[in-house]
Amino acid sequence: MWLFSLLLMSGIMSGCASNNAEERAEENNPANVSDPRDPFESVNREMWTFNWEYLDAYLIRPVTVGYVTVMPQFARTGLLNAANNLEEPANFANNLLQGDFDQGMDSLARFLINSTVGLLGTIDVASKVGIERQRESFGETLAVWGVETGPFLMLPGLGPSDPRSFTGRVADGYTYPNTVINGTYSIAAFAVSLLEARASLIDQEQQLENSFDQYNFVKNAYFQNLEFRVTDGEVGRQAVDTEQQQEDFAEFESLLDDEGEE
Template identity: 30%
Template structure:
C-alpha cells in the first residue's frame, strides 16, 4: 500500500511492456467496439495479471488470516476497529472536503473527529452519530471527480486492488495526509503504522469475506464483476456527496427564491 505517485507511472509502463495493452476491436464490429469502450480497460492484460497475483495472495494468505480473525473476534469488535481506522482518516478527509468546496461535510467531519477522538476514546466508539453527525466519506479521487477530472482507464494495482488512473492519485496522497506522516520518525511510530495498516487490511478483508467468497463462487468472470462493482461503488459515493452537501440559500432571500435555489441544487445532483 505504500506506493508513491512517482512509482505509479513506471509501474504502468512496465506492465504495458511486459503484458501488452488490450487491442481495440475494429470499429466495423460495432457491438464488440462498444463493449470495449464501456469496459474502459485498455490495460487489461496488466490488470488481469495484477488481479491474479492478488488472488493468489488472497487465497493463501489474506483469506486464511481473515477467517482466523473472524473466529477470534466478534462483529462488534470488528466494527469498533473499523471505526477507529475511519477516525484516523478524518483529518485527511477534512482537508479533502475543504478542497472540494463541501463545507457541510467538512464541518461534519471535524465534529466527528473531535467528538469521537475524545468521548469515543480515539475513535473506537462513535458517539458523534448519536448526536446526529453521521459518517461521511471522501478521498482525493472523489475530490478530483467533483472538479470534472475524468476517471481515466480502469487500473488494478498489485496490493492496492481496483482503481482508475484518477483514483490511483489518492494512494500517495493518503500517505502524505496521514496524521502520523509529519511526525518525527521513531521505532514506536513505525511499529504503530505497520501494525495499524495490517490490522486495517485484515479487518476490511474480514468484513468483506462473505461478499468476496460469493463473487468468486458464483461469478463466471470475477475480474469483470469486481471491476463493475468498483465503478458502481465509486459513482454512488460521488452521488451521495453531491446530494448531501447542497448550498444553503441565504436567510434574506425570499421564500420563493430559496425554494427555487434548493430545487436547482437538487436537480443538479441527479
C-alpha cells in the first residue's frame, strides 16, 4: 500500500507553518550529513528521488488528477467519510491506551453513529451533532509510552517514516473491522484515503518545488508534523503563544519609545 502521499501532505502542510530560522538554514545545506535523526541519509535520498521523481510523477499524480476530474465531489466526500470511519475503532483503542477516555468514547460513538445512521460511514452524522474526530495512531501511543522514533526512513513506495510510526501503522491495520471486512473493500477504502491526501497536496506542490533542498524540506516537515500529532497540537499552540508574546513585547517597546519622545 502506498502511504507516501498521505505522509508527505500532512508533513508539508504543518511543517510550512512552523519552520524556524535554524531549520531553514539546515534545509539550505544539502551537504549536511550530521543530522542524528538521519543516519541513512545517502540511501534515503535515493529513495526520495525514486518516490517523488518517478513513482509520483508517472503514476500517483496522474491517477489522482484523473480521479479528481472524473469523480463528483459528493461521491468523493462519501467515499472518504466511509474510509475514515474504518479508522475509528483504532482511534478508540489508541485514545484509551493513551489515557484519553473521553476522546476514546467520542471515537466509539462516531463509529456506531456513522456506521448506522450515516449509511456505513458515507455520511459524517457524528460531526454534524458535535462529535469530532479524535484521530490517534498506535505510533503516537508508543510515543506517549516513551518509545523514541528511531532513525528517519525514506521507504520505497511508502515515503517518509520511522520505525515507531511504521510499527504503529502495521498494528493499526490489525484492528477491527479491518481484520474481518472483505479485502477488496479494505484496499478500495485505503486507496480513496491516499488519493484524497494526494489531491490535497497538489496545491502545496509549488512550495516543495521552490525549496532549495526538497529532501531536507520533507524530512523537517515530517518530524514537525510527527511532534505536533504526538503532543496533540501543543507544539503548535506554544509556537503561536510565543509569537503573540513577541508581538505584544514589540508593541510595548514601541509604546515606551513614543513616551520617551514626548
